[in-house]
Amino acid sequence: MKLTQVKGNTWVIEANQLIPLYRLGEGRCVLLDTGLAEELEELERTLLEAGLTPAGVLCSHAHVDHCANNGYFQQRFGTKIALTAPEAGMCASLLTLKCYFLTLSPGTVERESSCMIHRPDVIIPAEDGPFSFCGAQFRIVHTPGHSAGHICAITPDNVCYTADALLSQELLGAKLPYNLSQEMAIHSREKLRGLDCGAYIMAHRGVCSGGEIGALIDGNQDLIRRRAEDILSLVKGPMTACQIDEAACVLHQLFTKKPRRSLRFERNVRFFIEYLVDTGRLAEECRNGATYYVRTENS
Secondary structure (H helix, E strand, O other), X not given: OEEEEEEOOEEEEEOOOEEEEEEEEOOEEEEOOOOOHHHHHHHHHHHHHOOOEEEEEEXXXXXXXXXXXXXXXXXXXXXXXXXXXXXXXXXXXXXXXXXXXXXXXXXXXXXXXXXXXXXXXXXXXXXXXXXXXXXXXXXXXXXXXXXXXXXXXXXXXXXXXXXXXXXXXXXXXXXXXXXXXXXXXXXXXXXXXXXXXXXXXXXOOEEEEHHHHHHHHHHHHHHHHHHHHHHHHHOOOOEOHHHHHHHHHHHHOOOOOOHHHHHHHHHHHHXXXXXXXXXXXXXXXXXXXXXXXXXXXXX
């Protein structure tokens, strides 16, 4: 994996996503996330070849591509893990992990993601502000929406790791972007406008300057609203969530033959349906004990 300097002691490891780190000196660093389980060997080798030992992990959120190796580093190096309380709860057991995967069976969650189960050493305070961790002073910005306890972290170099609060420019064509709450994610992104950081790192995958962040936030907000309108346009009459999901997959040509992927599509479409309900453009009604969605006059 390539290790690239962003600013000062803030660097990124170019894995499947960008994994930032902050160099502490004396061969120690703080990782901001730990990536996918299948990347562990290469990630560890990259750190060791650079002469770095992870003293801490300041984890943005408990998703499988961001925290899968937390427990390994904790056991292997005594690395201190910091998570918010909601994300720590997510990693507590297989059943709490099921709340994240939602549509996957408990057995599937166990087979594929049990590596996520661990207990953090430090709970990140629930308020925005300075956070001293492993001898360095970071700044925490709470950005719930993508997940319940998602955070952005600002390094001592005034570099903001937005994690999954923002998609990079190259991903603004995403077909079904995931957010547990689209409305909360929209509000959280607006918080990033006033941070005045010198650089911003998006996990998937880009780095931009402070002068570019406003346009990128606008692009992210527009993406969510466009995709919501796409799904709304598919509702021609009373439809179940499964019918809307199938129509969305046809629209975006998401013709997977893997049930695990199709179940994730179903989950992502459902979050857009919920957003349309909460914003008053879809209404719920029951037929034969099943929930149907219909367009409202506001739509």
